[in-house]
Amino acid sequence: MSRIALNHLALVWGGLLAVSLSSLLVTPSRAEEKIEVVTTLTVLSDLVQSVGGDSVHVVTLADPSQDPHFVQPRPTLMKRSREADLFVEVGLQLELWAQKVIDGAGNPGILLGQSGRVISSKGVPTVQKPEVLSRAAGDIHPYGNPHIWLDPVRVRKMAENIKDGLDRVNPKEVKRNEEKLNALLDKLDTALYGEKLIKALGSRKLNRLARQEKLFPYLERKELIQDLGGWLALFLPLRGKKIVTYHKTWDYLAARFGFEIALTLEEKPGIPPSARHRDRVIQTMKDSGIKTILMATYYDRKVADAVAREVGAEVITASLVPLEGQDYFMFLESILHLLKESVE
Numbered sequence: 001m002s003r004i005a006l007n008h009l010a011l012v013w014g015g016l017l018a019v020s021l022s023s024l025l026v027t028p029s030r031a032e033e034k035i036e037v038v039t040t041l042t043v044l045s046d047l048v049q050s051v052g053g054d055s056v057h058v059v060t061l062a063d064p065s066q067d068p069h070f071v072q073p074r075p076t077l078m079k080r081s082r083e084a085d086l087f088v089e090v091g092l093q094l095e096l097w098a099q100k101v102i103d104g105a106g107n108p109g110i111l112l113g114q115s116g117r118v119i120s121s122k123g124v125p126t127v128q129k130p131e132v133l134s135r136a137a138g139d140i141h142p143y144g145n146p147h148i149w150l151d152p153v154r155v156r157k158m159a160e161n162i163k164d165g166l167d168r169v170n171p172k173e174v175k176r177n178e179e180k181l182n183a184l185l186d187k188l189d190t191a192l193y194g195e196k197l198i199k200a201l202g203s204r205k206l207n208r209l210a211r212q213e214k215l216f217p218y219l220e221r222k223e224l225i226q227d228l229g230g231w232l233a234l235f236l237p238l239r240g241k242k243i244v245t246y247h248k249t250w251d252y253l254a255a256r257f258g259f260e261i262a263l264t265l266e267e268k269p270g271i272p273p274s275a276r277h278r279d280r281v282i283q284t285m286k287d288s289g290i291k292t293i294l295m296a297t298y299y300d301r302k303v304a305d306a307v308a309r310e311v312g313a314e315v316i317t318a319s320l321v322p323l324e325g326q327d328y329f330m331f332l333e334s335i336l337h338l339l340k341e342s343v344e
């Protein structure tokens with residue numbers, strides 16, 4: 001080989017080496033670095049997406065049309081959880097099936113107590129805790145009402161728990177996660193209270209009063225009701241209204257927006273209505289002039305429709321979690337609009 005050819009070969013090799021080195025050293029794109037998050041429900045996925053932004057890739061296990069209490073822990077769900085960096089659930093035994101999914105996933109990082117597991121209800125106060133902790137009677141709410149995400153104040157703590165989980169598995173994004181969490185919390189405050197009231201009292205005080213269920217008495221005492229904005233102003237017509245629901249699903253929403261769930265069609269959470277209980281519901285609705293039965297879309301409407309016919313009421317159905325294309329805000333607002341139209 002001539003000297004020139006040898007030199008040429010060296011150049012080619014050098015070039016190849018440079019190319020392969022640069023491909024090794026080049027920082028991977030964001031898409032490749034994304035944290036894999038698996039959640040049980042779309043409402044959690046939306047919160048994860050809000051806090052994690054483009055640093056996360058989120059998969060939801062339950063379809064929005066499914067009853068979150070009863071999802072089949074199929075092998076496909078286990079497979080989806082196998083590579084997860086973070087697994088997010090509500091907890092409070094809402095998704096009993098989630099543990100079965102995790103048991104079959106073979107992913108030690110998301111086992112209970114590991115950094116990749118988020119119980120988003122941690123530290124969130126609940127209501128309706130049964131005196132005897134048992135599912136034996138068929139009660140599917142053994143740790144109190146688990147439908148906490150239907151309260152825009154309780155959701156704040158859920159988002160904070162999710163942020164802590166994201167921080168644990170992706171410490172380099174701690175600062176960005178915090179910024180995004182704060183933006184979400186600000187958006188929640190504005191949506192709920194409106195800017196004028198936030199300016200007058202500050203969101204910290206407003207949220208404290210709301211958590212203590214003292215917000216409305218306080219605003220009335222200080223004559224600040226006229227400063228209310230956001231959802232609390234928009235859905236003022238709901239206050240004091242009575243409705244019936246199928247399951248103990250909407251109690252946190254009711255407490256937040258001041259309407260009352262007089263009775264549920266289910267005798268106990270998870271127990272279908274007996275004839276005797278159904279008669280009691282009919283009597284209560286007649287006595288109190290209740291015109292609305294609210295139920296989740298996945299329940300059989302038969303009993304509700306029969307009761308509604310008997311008392312001249314309306315059955316309205318709503319999704320329990322955001323549907324495709326809905327964020328938390330659109331989701332919650334759509335339920336409140338439905339209710340407002342029905343009770344007005």
Ligand SMILES: [Zn+2]
Pocket residue numbers: 069140141146147247248249269
């Ligand atoms: Zn339930």
